Every structure is written in C-alpha cells, then in structure tokens.
Amino acid sequence: PAAGAAAATAPATGPAAAWEAGPHRKEEEFTRAVALGLMDYVRKSHARGCVVSMSGGADSAAVAVLVATMVRLAAEERGVPAMLDRLGRAGQAAGGATTPAGVVGKLLACVYQATSNSSDTTRNAARVVSGAIGAEFLAWDVDALVNRYVETVAEAVGRPLTWGSDDVALQNVQARARGPGVWLLANLRDALLLSTSNRSEAAVGYATMDGDTCGGLSPIAGIDKAFLRHWLRWMETTGPAGLGPLPELSAVNQQQPTAELRPPSASQTDEADLMPYAVPDAIERCAVRDKRLPADTLEVVRGQFPEHDAGQVADWVDRFYRLWRQNQWKRERYAPSFHLDDGNLDPKSWCRFPILSAAYERELAELQAPRS
Secondary structure: OOOOOOOOOOOOOOHHHHHOOOOOOOHHHHHHHHHHHHHHHHHHOOOOEEEEEEEOHHHHHHHHHHHHHHHHHHHHHHHHHHHHHOHHHHHHHHOOOOOHHHHHHHEEEEEEOOOOOOOOOHHHHHHHHHHHOOEEEEEEEOOHHHHEEEEEEEEHOOOOOOOOOOOOHHHHHHHHHHHHHHHHHHHHOOEEOOOOOOOOHHHHOOOOOOOOOOOEOOOOOOOOOOHHHHHHHHHHOOOOOOOOOOOHHHHHHHHOOOOOOOOHHHHHOHHHOOOHHHHHHHHHHHHHHOOHHOOOOOOOOHOOOOOOHHHHHHHHHHHHHHHHOOHHHHHHHHHOOOOOOOOOOOOOOOOOOOOOOOOOOHHHHHHHHHHH
C-alpha cells in the first residue's frame, strides 16, 4: 500500500511517542501528514472552509473524514482558539465555535447529488458519515439537469442517446452535471472544493474530467484505492491515537465501490469496470516506479496473483499500459495533490508521460501475440 514514507507530523511530545512506536504507524502517518497538508493549504489559500461532493463511497468519505481529522488533531494539539487563529480566514468563518465538532460544522459542507441511478444505500452512507464527523450535509437531485443535457444533444445529433450505443457518454454527463452545483456552493462560501479522485483512478484515467475531478486540491490523488479502503476500515475500528475510531464508517466500508452511473440493473462496480484493486497497484509499481516493460511486468504480476488465470492477468497488464498511455492528459489536469510516497503520479512533480506517444505499442503487440 501507499503512504509508507509520509513524514511524522504529530507533536514531539504526548501522543506522538505512543503512535510512532505502535503497530499502526503507516495509518497514523498517512492521517497526520494529510491533515497537516490540508491545514496548511486551507490557511495559505485563504479559503473560508471546504466543500466535498459526497457520493456515499470510499473516496469522498475519506476526504471528508480527513478534513474533520485535521480539525480534531489541530484542536488536540493547540486548543480550539489557537487553531482558529492559525486558520486565518477559515478560523474567522468558524468564529464562535468552541468545540472541534462545532468547527467542522462551520468549515465543512458535504453534498450528495442524486440521479435516478443513485441508491438509498449511498445516500444514507453520505448522510451518516457527514453527521458523524459534524459536517453540514446537503442533498439535491441533478436528474433534471442530466435529462436536459441528453435531450439537447440528442436533438442536435438527430437521434436518441441509448445505453446500448452511448454508454460512456451517458455515464460521464451525470458526473459532469454535478460539477457546476458544487462549484457554485464553494464559490458562495468562498471555500476550497476538494476533488475526490485517488491514485488508482489517476493511473488508468478512471475518472470523469470536470466531474469527480472538480476541485482546487486533490488530497488523495497520491494514494491507491487499496490502501484507502484499508485505512477507512482502520478508521472505523481503531482510528488515530488520542482520537479513536469512527464506527459510522461501516456504512461505507460494507459497500462494494461503484460509480452508480449506469442503471441499477447493470449492477455496476468499480472492480468489474477495471480489475481487482490490488492488481493495478501491483502493475503500477512495476510499470511506473520500476520502469519495467509489459512483458517483464506480466512475469512479476503473475507471480503475485497466482489465484487468477494467467490469460486474465495478461489482459489486465495490457489494459493498464494502454490506459496509462492514453490518459496522461487527464493526469495533467488533476488539481494539486500531496506527494506522500515514492509512487506519486503527479506530472507537476516528476512523473510525466508524453501526452501524444506511441510508447509501448510494439511491446503490447508482442504481449498479445502468443495468445492471438
């Protein structure tokens, strides 16, 4: 999992000694490093708070919980008055709050934006987690916006848009229809809109530009989905030293992650759309961190996942390299993210792949040749 090299950020005395020597150092370091980064970014950007588009799934829950944890850790270290003073304009916006929960309620708004493909399960999870961390929770429906976009374009192109012929486009328009409303809310509050995309999605472009990538900061874009899901389970049952667990996260952790952009009858899941989360993370380490060619990566990854058919693993490796190559343009447009380990994919720092490139074409053809 990612986040292994985050710098320790807790006070030099008190709880720090316990967690640094404890069995959950990686989880603690990730939590405290991102919390510190968020505190610094909110303060230096002169934002008056944060807004998160809350889907009811793992990624947005993680971002919202990290904002609340930022407040709780800072309050534990400095006390509420000193923390508010440190936060500048955000502290002024939370003026009058005397508890960490009160500060979170004034600084963080979580928004659930439903379509006809959204479920009661995710709506309830978004509401429960938002309430547990003390955030303001708002919910509205964007179906009318989605339908109007679809009707307008269908009329222009002279044909109806259907799931049989326009699957990806009909999924993406739902994600994009959520962008303007949540941006408007952030503007009204003079707040920082936080993007919720993770590193596993960034690697293969499994994200909708101007949809779930909307935001001025992307706190978890440097962290893979497998670690995020592990961290959320840890937050549910254990939590950071001095703060404890957040049991309400069970509403998120018991779900199979899904974008909920196809009709419910499609039973859409993220892993069915891509591959099991652990697989792209293993491929990414070989392909990006270790700079291996596809055939070498396949040999390594096959050994790591013997439970899967060798041909299936080869398909996954092939798909990863093709999606990685095709989606550099998306990574170029991600909001700034935190560099937490040596697997960062942020092209603004070091990991830049040519946008127009035929790299790996020959190697991928060779990878497929024996099975064609």
